[in-house]
Amino acid sequence: CRFNVTDRISIFGGLSGGAVVGLFAGLALFLCLVVNASRVLHNKMLEAVLRAPIRFFDTNPSGRILNRFSKDVGSMDDQLPKLYGRVVTFILEGATIVFMVIV
DSSP, rough: OOOOOHHHHHHHHHHHHHHHHHHHHHHHHHHHHHHHHHHHHHHHHHHHTTTTOOOHHHOOHHHHHHHHHHHHHHHHHHHHHHHHHHHHHHHHHHHHHHHHHHH
16 A cells, blocks of 8 residues: 555644644643532532531631631642643553554
């Protein structure tokens, strides 16, 4: 099966374009997952603080509660993208190994 130069350039262009579209789709999905996870964490933490008994607020100043709340949300915003990146890399490496063994 022989391909001329135009066919090869078309195939290469199509594969490259598909890779770029796939990259952007993966990044958009990744962003949605991270934002959703952060939102869920924030809502659960807020619900826990709002349902706390009055004694909790009497013994802890509001500044300490707010500082702890923002620190936890900030650390999760920093750690979640790294964790998702590692998981995706692990899955892709595993799929590549399986593909290489089959082929």
